[in-house]
Amino acid sequence: MLFPARLLAVGAMVLALADPALAVPTTTTTTTAATTSATSEAAAPNAMQLLSYIKRKPGMSREDFWKHWDSTHAPIVAPLATKFGINAYSQMRAFGQILPQNAGEEAPASSTLTSFDGVAFFQYRDPAALAAMLAHPYYAEVVAVDEANFIDKAAHNGGQVAVYLSEISDVVGDGHADENLSRDVWKGDDAIRTKYRQLFEEYDKRVQ
Numbered sequence: 001m002l003f004p005a006r007l008l009a010v011g012a013m014v015l016a017l018a019d020p021a022l023a024v025p026t027t028t029t030t031t032t033a034a035t036t037s038a039t040s041e042a043a044a045p046n047a048m049q050l051l052s053y054i055k056r057k058p059g060m061s062r063e064d065f066w067k068h069w070d071s072t073h074a075p076i077v078a079p080l081a082t083k084f085g086i087n088a089y090s091q092m093r094a095f096g097q098i099l100p101q102n103a104g105e106e107a108p109a110s111s112t113l114t115s116f117d118g119v120a121f122f123q124y125r126d127p128a129a130l131a132a133m134l135a136h137p138y139y140a141e142v143v144a145v146d147e148a149n150f151i152d153k154a155a156h157n158g159g160q161v162a163v164y165l166s167e168i169s170d171v172v173g174d175g176h177a178d179e180n181l182s183r184d185v186w187k188g189d190d191a192i193r194t195k196y197r198q199l200f201e202e203y204d205k206r207v208q
């Protein structure tokens with residue numbers, strides 16, 4: 001969920017994080033009104049994660065934002081994420097205030113707190129997978145178009161008011177994950193799931 005210019009920056013940061021010599025500083029997120037953290041129970045060694053704090057579209061209630069994000073946006077993203085082996089995409093219904101932050105930058109982008117209404121969590125193993133996913137035409141023409149329906153695109157970084165990239169060092173896990181499997185586990189309407197899976201397959205044929 002990024003603007004095209006930011007896609008390139010994130011892609012470069014993902015690749016840099018894959019090389020210890022190019023690793024960016026570790027950052028810690030502190031919020032007022034709500035504090036969130038994400039850990040993965042199924043992360044493979046040296047897995048990567050992206051956390052994106054999202055601000056809702058003006059005039060939209062937080063409840064409607066969450067409903068659209070889960071019921072409409074999730075099945076749109078799912079086929080794209082599974083195609084590129086993104087092994088986790090989670091939506092956190094957290095809200096509060098945070099300093100604007102660009103991925104990989106140590107200092108905040110502003111000293112003024114801004115509100116957020118949800119946190120998106122992506123986990124992936126291949127450093128190039130996230131960048132490739134965001135460069136797919138389905139992202140630009142379907143995913144990004146829907147973002148404008150519920151995200152405040154006029155806010156910092158197109159509504160992703162704070163973005164963090166990091167490596168994952170697991171401490172506790174269930175030990176049952178299939179490291180080679182990427183599945184769509186959205187618990188919504190199967191007809192909607194099928195609709196967007198078929199639409200994604202049409203887009204994917206263009207780049208094969």
